[in-house]
Amino acid sequence: MNRLASAVCTTSLLTVSQLAIAVDLEVTHWWTSGGEAAAVAELAKAFNQTEHTWVDGAIAGGSAARPVIVSRILGGDPMGATQLNHGRQATELIEAGLMTDLTELAEREGWRDIVNPVSLLDSCTLDGRIYCVPINIHSGQWLWLSHAAFDAAELEVPQNWGEFVAAAPKLQDANILPLAMGQQGWQQNLAFGAIMLGIAGPDAWAEVNVEKNAEVAAGPDFKKVFQAAAAARELAKNSNVQDWNQATNMVITGSAGGQIMGDWAQGEFQVAGAVAGEDYTCLPGLGVNEILDTGGDAFYFPVIEDEATKKAQLELASLLISPEAQVSFNLKKGSLPVRSDIDLDAANACMKKGLKILDEGGVLPSSDQNFSPDTQIQIEDLMAEFWTSDMTAGDFQESYSDLIKNAD
């Protein structure tokens, strides 16, 4: 009896201690601007309410963070979890067996039924296994307009890209920079992508970006895309800021008329206390074609040979996609949630526009899903060159279609 009791005691002790092993899980990400930091704090708070601890490993700037993250995983010093853009950034890491397989958890919780659009989950899938948790949807085709700037120039706030371009000379007369543009390749690439979608329309866009049809990109119909980009370059002349949030700040303060930026700009307006529709206007798809791409962020969990850590990783994965986390995180960040079955009444006007487009299925894959990092950098280099030089629209089209021809 005594022996039995002690045996029972030991087993229960063991189970208890196994359950209660608190793990410090390091989470790396590049969410460092005001709105982003507020959003990630929501996730940390939720995770800290379990017995585990969120150890924050923020690295400023996605293009600086990704090499650090990848080389840590390759170098045998993996973090507990990390943000990456789902798509092709992690493909080789998965192939090398360095990422945790989340398929079991995903099937148990039925991710395939709740994630909307389901293409997000497909981007996490390799050979039928799921390796990441999509956490939000980000689209890059938004035009943000400053009411203060248009009021100062005594103009109506434009409702689409054409009206914006037409209003630009008056803005310049009022000493306002029409288009704020951070001088970084990815921002210039994002703006070009949005202009392409707006001018060429979704079918031609998909032909070039998804099918990588260089003939379409080099064709006469596409010429006007490059001419529009050259015109936009004139509007953004003298924009000397670097980071995207500095450019957004110019729109918030009214020293610039508008900015083409992803929906994450929303978080900055929110932190600054600006109200959608009163202080600023957002035009998805530049107000021309109301279609958004579905890029976004996802969390990957590098393989760590420790049972307690593995458990904590799965708990975090499950938490990230839970309705509560989805609501609190995305409201703060201004991004769209990855599931449609949650209540987002608290969302503001801009987010509701995005949700509506999502419901209507006006979605396209993002460049992270379309192109390898290698191709993306080459395109970004071309963009950086084009936006800061006087390269003609014709040369630009030629170089761009060359890249599309060799893209993978």
Place this chain on the structure above:
Amino acid sequence: MILVTLVVFIGGTLWTIIHSFTSSRLLPKLNFAGLDQYERLWGTRRWLVSIDNLMLYGLLSLLLTLVIGFTLAAILDRKIRGENAFRTIYLYPYALSYIVTGLAWQWILNPDLGIQSVVRGMGWQSFSLNPLNNPDTVMYGILVAGIWQGSGLIMIIMLAGLRGIDADIWKAAKVDGIGTIKTYLRIIVPMMRPVFITALVAIASGIIKLYDLVVALTNGGPGISSEVPAKYVIEYMFRAQNLGQGFAASTMMLLSVMIIIVPWLYLEYGGRKNDR
């Protein structure tokens, strides 16, 4: 020691060169692709711009650092008052990392915060100094920061060389009635040949690895107008996840160093053997 040298330097170099002929992406793989990476490299405008920039920066930086370093050293060597203070001031920039130098000069050259606004504040309204935002002048902005950082060290090396010159030489030159500047150029400089070579190697290695200064000052901008080869290597290896391309670029960098160093080594050491 020999083993370490063999494995780390020779082995690492060979490994890199071999993999530059593959189509490795994120992970090194031995799937050979011939000269594809090199063909792409030399067809990439960003790489060509990088090479041009490095040549411009290298040539001017080599020349100006040597001239400025030697001139400063010669002035200090004239036994001026407060030599210690000046020496410290000139050497101080070298104690900073390139990142700090870059950020400091970014502010100094920023039109809204730095020299331009100060001069305009003093009343010269049309004054304009904005090198970093103009593709044609950005390399000169980087050059100024690089020289500011580097010439102090060269000055110290030169000063040590000058102090090693026998005082009798000066006396002899004076007796012969040779002017000071002429003495420096015709007698002292040739005598300081080993010192110059030390300085040359120090400057040249700094030029080839030019990376952090550019990252801190301009990050390659505006556009791609201040890109340098080392930055190309890093970005294609890690950001673009294309090791093959990065290795091909770094092999080209090695090759260009070899092209300069091998004939020099031959002249310097091969020639001397024949004399004896």
